[in-house]
Amino acid sequence: MKSKNYIGKIKLIEKINHDVYKLDIQSSLNDCKSGQFVSVLCPNKTLRRPFSICDFDKENKILTILIKLKGEGTKYLSSLKEGDEINFIAPLGNCFEFFKDKNALLVGAGIGIAPMLFLKKEMNERNINNYLISGFKADEEVIEGSDETIVGGSVLDNIEKIIKEKNIDVIYSCGPIIVLKMLSQIAKKLNIPCYVAMERVMACSIGVCRGCIIKLVRDNKIDNFSVCKDGPVFKGEEVLWD
Amino acid sequence: MGLEKLKTVLKNERTSKSLELKTPIIGASGTYGYNSEFEDFIDLNCFGAISTKGITIEKRLGNDGDRIFEVQNGLINRIGLENVGINAFIKEKLPVLRQKNIDFLLNIAGSTIDDYEKLAIIAQENDIKALEVNVSCPNVKQGCLEFGLNPNSLFELTRKIRRNYDGFLIVKLSPNTSDIKALATAVEQGGADCISAINTLRGLGIKIDYVGNKFLKKTVQGGLSGTCIKPVALYMVNQIRQAVKIPIIAMGGISKLDDLFEFILAGADAFQIGTANFIYPSICSNLAFELNDFMTKNNFKDFEHLKGAIINE
Numbered sequence: 001m002k003s004k005n006y007i008g009k010i011k012l013i014e015k016i017n018h019d020v021y022k023l024d025i026q027s028s029l030n031d032c033k034s035g036q037f038v039s040v041l042c043p044n045k046t047l048r049r050p051f052s053i054c055d056f057d058k059e060n061k062i063l064t065i066l067i068k069l070k071g072e073g074t075k076y077l078s079s080l081k082e083g084d085e086i087n088f089i090a091p092l093g094n095c096f097e098f099f100k101d102k103n104a105l106l107v108g109a110g111i112g113i114a115p116m117l118f119l120k121k122e123m124n125e126r127n128i129n130n131y132l133i134s135g136f137k138a139d140e141e142v143i144e145g146s147d148e149t150i151v152g153g154s155v156l157d158n159i160e161k162i163i164k165e166k167n168i169d170v171i172y173s174c175g176p177i178i179v180l181k182m183l184s185q186i187a188k189k190l191n192i193p194c195y196v197a198m199e200r201v202m203a204c205s206i207g208v209c210r211g212c213i214i215k216l217v218r219d220n221k222i223d224n225f226s227v228c229k230d231g232p233v234f235k236g237e238e239v240l241w242d
Numbered sequence: 243m244g245l246e247k248l249k250t251v252l253k254n255e256r257t258s259k260s261l262e263l264k265t266p267i268i269g270a271s272g273t274y275g276y277n278s279e280f281e282d283f284i285d286l287n288c289f290g291a292i293s294t295k296g297i298t299i300e301k302r303l304g305n306d307g308d309r310i311f312e313v314q315n316g317l318i319n320r321i322g323l324e325n326v327g328i329n330a331f332i333k334e335k336l337p338v339l340r341q342k343n344i345d346f347l348l349n350i351a352g353s354t355i356d357d358y359e360k361l362a363i364i365a366q367e368n369d370i371k372a373l374e375v376n377v378s379c380p381n382v383k384q385g386c387l388e389f390g391l392n393p394n395s396l397f398e399l400t401r402k403i404r405r406n407y408d409g410f411l412i413v414k415l416s417p418n419t420s421d422i423k424a425l426a427t428a429v430e431q432g433g434a435d436c437i438s439a440i441n442t443l444r445g446l447g448i449k450i451d452y453v454g455n456k457f458l459k460k461t462v463q464g465g466l467s468g469t470c471i472k473p474v475a476l477y478m479v480n481q482i483r484q485a486v487k488i489p490i491i492a493m494g495g496i497s498k499l500d501d502l503f504e505f506i507l508a509g510a511d512a513f514q515i516g517t518a519n520f521i522y523p524s525i526c527s528n529l530a531f532e533l534n535d536f537m538t539k540n541n542f543k544d545f546e547h548l549k550g551a552i553i554n555e
Binding site for chain 1: 272273274275279280282283295303304308309310311312313314315316317319321324468469517519520521522523524
């Protein structure tokens, strides 16, 4: 599906914890997939801001994103009101791959839960067995919607046990790079495929500026890949983490 | 399309070499990809040309680490000339440009005069109509910046490229100099048909956060672009206009119709849009339509007349 520049309307803006806002945006965008993201114009900043798609209601064409307050751009977006216009490019990037008969473990660390919630919904619609575990630093940071929520400790603390107990065949994750790296290493050790949704500062969000490059080892060769266009979803085993 | 009024001819009066553009609006190198990357967002027939990503002899992976740093009204980048290299460009990217009938300037960069000569020969062999020579990338440790800031070496470089290339030769100048007039003159005397200016300004971005009784510091040194550099670009274009007769493709912070008028007064004959493409991916065609609407509404017959009116009235 082609990416386009949309002007949407805020249907709902809701503060869901101490620094995260949920935005429902209605527009003419009629399809998108989990793993993909949108790039939102912040008129007070030079660059657009990328956000994972957290949900999409096809019938009403409502897109949901979660906005964690980080700086002036996100502060501006959190100040929008219902009915306000919002300018975004969507859908962007690749998406998660599904496997019909595999048990999936979804791991969301912090705000990285956003694409995992959408992935879980899409898996449920396809009757794919899945288990979403999420981790947050403190109670006031928790975002609801997981099968298991860990507060305080690391989301990875009991991960190997869960993988074994639930007969996990494939892992999906989004969160800080250190979590994605460690999880990829665990998955490699257990010989389970692991898909990670990466985040980088982006300028163009459509693959031309080469600003959000990561290095992958593919076909025994190290090469550059853009998080915005080639990703944001990559196979953890291919990512050159350091 | 109805944009006939915007047809622009850049002409070197001395040699009669010229470049015809459907509109005076060009997507700047490094912000427009290699060929049709923007086709989801614009009608490829509704703007003048794209300037390709800077192409070197060998493929380059560019710089490690942070490449983008946002500043107030601008952006610092240190991509480091990541590109596929000339062979892959000719084999994979050029056929798409030709098949989709996209007008383009081939932007080239090198680290030695020899590199530039080789690239010029390849451009000549492949019948590439226009070459934009990047002599001023601030993001690579060796090479182009050294040529770009010394009038003598710039003259020599331009002359050698000219000897190997018969098409429309554009040299892109760096603003990181105290004497842009000398550089412009060197390029004109070396045989260039046109100057494009300005490349990015040298900049340093610093971010300091105080977390847990500690200063967390981040610094990114690279090329500054965006609306914040427009006054510098206007000044430089105006200086170049005073120094040379060849046409000027102006860039630096252009994001709206008024900016085009301002650059015309400063001395521009055509424009490149860079950083603004990242924010408004349709801007190159939107500006063409806006310019066309303005000219229709106010009875300007063509772009030459508009330029004349702005400069002489």
